[in-house]
Amino acid sequence: MIEPVDTSAASAATPAAARKPDAASKGFEQMLVQQLAQAMLKTAGDTGNQYASLLPTALADAVEENGGLGLDLNLDGVGK
Secondary structure, three states: OOOOOOOHHHHHHOOHHHHOOOHHHHHHHHHHHHHHHHHHHHHHOOOOOOOHHHHHHHHHHHHHHOOOOOOOOOOOOOOO
16 A cells, blocks of 8 residues: 655745745636636526626635635645
8 A cells, every 4th residue: 555645844845935825826716716606607597686797706705715715735734
């Protein structure tokens, strides 16, 4: 059996600036969540509501404000 790789030493050696999510990963996550929400709205049926068009952006903003989806692999705690 192959033993799992211990990433704690590599994570400790990585500068804190490199572990922070960059603008590209944040932008990608926001775009992904917006597109998923738009696809969900299409299947919901009643999209005549004037507030329905605000849902994708509001959902993407809320996900970003609460830490994102975790797609940035350089964040602390990944692999632990």
